[in-house]
Amino acid sequence: MDEQTIFSAGDILVTPTRFKVPGQTYAMSGITSVKSVTKRPTIGPLLLAAWGVIMIVANQDANAIALAVAIIIGAAAWLFLGAKSVVALSSASGEVKALVSRDTKLVDDIVEALNEAIIKRG
Template sequence: MSEQIFFEHDGVRVSSARFVVKGATYPISAITSVRAVRSKTFPLLAIVLILIGFGILLGGEPTLLIFGLATIALGVVWIIKKKELYSVVLQTSSGESQVLESQDRQYIHSVVDALNNSIVQRG
């Protein structure tokens, strides 16, 4: 029986027999479950920038006013532009592994759907 390909893109391949990602191969028969996870990262550095900017403004030095405002603006832009990170998490007999990350939610969900289809076909 030949392998059926469920997904193949950018070095990631899901077939009826294996999952290949980042040079590692996982047998589909060893995967008990798969899920997509969204990382919830806290923008600590952006908040520190904003606080530094307010500190500069509160310092009262008129020559540093522009620098303080620019620092606050940079922190705010950083928070607004921050992209969420999505991951493929595999459950195997040896535990849980985060095997693929991307900012592209649809890409990660496509990989998870392909893995689920492969697991279901395996039976």
């Protein structure tokens, strides 16, 4: 018996009976709800960059190279970490982050497909 594919992209598959992501397969029968969540990076890298800027503006006696490195590392870490979208699945045993991606459209498409699979499951 062939499963109806609701969504497929690379290693990601959504059917009325299962949700497959790299390294894990979830049974749709156990999923009670699904949502998209935006996960923001921590503020630590920004604080590091801000500290470097404040020290330079305050003209403190400190190594200018070390301050420049602090600013660069803090800003680069913030940009690299960036916001991520998460597919969160709820079941009787709690919530699980099934997929994390920087591609918000992909996550939104997966959540829409999962909602459709829940409806088709009945």
